[in-house]
Amino acid sequence: MATSSVTHNFVITTNEGVEKFVSAMEVAEKEHFPAIKVNGRRWTDAKEIALLMKKRRRNDA
Secondary structure, eight states: OOHHHHHHSOOOOSHHHHHHHHHHHHHHHHSOOOOOOOOOOOOOOHHHHHHHHHHHHHHHO
16 A cells, blocks of 8 residues: 555644544554456567557557
């Protein structure tokens, strides 16, 4: 989890607020979120990647 963006967007000014925030972060850390299976594959061949990008540029125009 990207905590730097979480703490960047608000300011905690009281001790009670700090305790609530830390408690919420600890609960979130303990929760289990199952991995989501995504259909796809890893692109490693430079020629395939170049062809894909060429098609993408053509479609963006």
